[in-house]
Amino acid sequence: MKMFLFYFFVFFLVSNVFCQTKEEVKIKTTAQCNMCKERIEKKIKKEKGVYSVNVNLDTKYVTIFYNPQKTSPDKLRLAISKLGYQADDIKPDPIAYEKLPTCCKLPKDRKE
Numbered sequence: 001m002k003m004f005l006f007y008f009f010v011f012f013l014v015s016n017v018f019c020q021t022k023e024e025v026k027i028k029t030t031a032q033c034n035m036c037k038e039r040i041e042k043k044i045k046k047e048k049g050v051y052s053v054n055v056n057l058d059t060k061y062v063t064i065f066y067n068p069q070k071t072s073p074d075k076l077r078l079a080i081s082k083l084g085y086q087a088d089d090i091k092p093d094p095i096a097y098e099k100l101p102t103c104c105k106l107p108k109d110r111k112e
Contacts, residue, residue, distance in 0.1 A: 022051060025073040027062045030086040031055050036104045040083060047071060047079050
């Protein structure tokens with residue numbers, strides 16, 4: 001009986017590891033500062049199917065590892081846009097953009 005449970009556990013563990021596929025997408029964004037980085041990473045991590053998110057402020061790219069059975073690059077781009085940031089060719093949601101702190105807006109839109 002113990003061997004049966006052991007093999008069942010191993011089978012269950014292996015099947016879960018191999019059945020979950022991960023894909024990566026890099027999305028160009030307009031993130032400006034650490035507040036942008038934290039906001040994007042926090043919110044996008046909550047999206048269904050997302051494993052990890054990393055915003056690189058030097059390159060302005062968001063790298064996302066996700067499950068393609070639960071989400072898509074287009075849905076992830078739209079989610080970033082709804083936060084007020086451009087996501088590749090998708091413009092930021094204007095209402096969300098206006099709510100961003102001044103430091104998170106593009107230099108031409110800042111009122112300093």
